[in-house]
Amino acid sequence: MDELAELDDPKARKVNEKRGNDHGVNLGKLRALAKRHGTQQELAGGLWATGDTAARLLAILVCRPKAFGREELDAMVREARAPKVHDWLVNYVVKKSPHAEELRLAWAADPDPVVASAGWALTTERVAKKPEGLDLSGLLDVVEAEMKDAPDRLQWAMNHCLAQIGIEHAEYRARAIGIGERLEVLKDYPTPPNCTSPFAPVWIAELVRRRQQQES
Known part of the structure; x- marks a missing residue:
């Protein structure tokens, strides 16, 4: 100390x-x-x-x-x-x-929004690295219904999950972008030059573009 x-x-x-x-x-x-x-x-x-x-x-x-x-x-x-x-x-x-998976399931529905944001952060990790068994459509349903009015830290975590689904899973990309466009969460977030906006439609498009560039 x-x-x-x-x-x-x-x-x-x-x-x-x-x-x-x-x-x-x-x-x-x-x-x-x-x-x-x-x-x-x-x-x-x-x-x-x-x-x-x-x-x-x-x-x-x-x-x-x-x-x-x-x-x-x-x-x-x-x-x-x-x-x-x-x-x-x-x-x-x-x-x-x-204990990560057990805690993910318990935390995501917790009434404390800070604890719930931890659950969503763990879910985002699974979306990117181990999506098998996840109900991605169901996750998008929850984001669409709850993200707009969620407290800041929970909203940020849900938005990250929305973007990750759009980036990693082409079959859900159009829906993820559409949800982001309708909800407009973080649309006006101040973003420094040369940084990617956290607004999901922009975030998804930019990360997908970079990956396609690397692959070509």
Whole structure:
């Protein structure tokens, strides 16, 4: 904790807090600190228990993802309110867990929109890497009915799933684009130059174009 305190930069904290992340540690320096300490599950548990955002990010980097039980991961996701902690926890830990599929099914319908967004993030991973057994048409039905009025973080996760279905599955591409065009979610999202818009129809078209270019 002393090392993390030394790395805290007030300017970085000010920038991070605008995104809901209450810490001031440069992520590159955080990763270097994690590399120096190596994998330590006991240390990860202690860091997580502090409740400090930077400590929890470090905990995620030094933990053993497969060492966590299902109930432990469920509790951690419910505690992870800072967006960066939530994102890293899902992507670096839960996705590598043997409990990922069970948690995906439980979380996607959770009344807490932040927890539900974790379920949708896991679903997006399956859409891209292991779609067998998924009801893609049913997922599009849910997105069409619920995404427009969903809270921000859940809406973002559902939109990512919509785009991924359109990118990965040509048979659903036209429908995915049509849903995006009708709902207009993130249509006006400010996108820096040379970055792809998160507006699903644009996102789908651009990623498909790049793949076709690589294949030709």
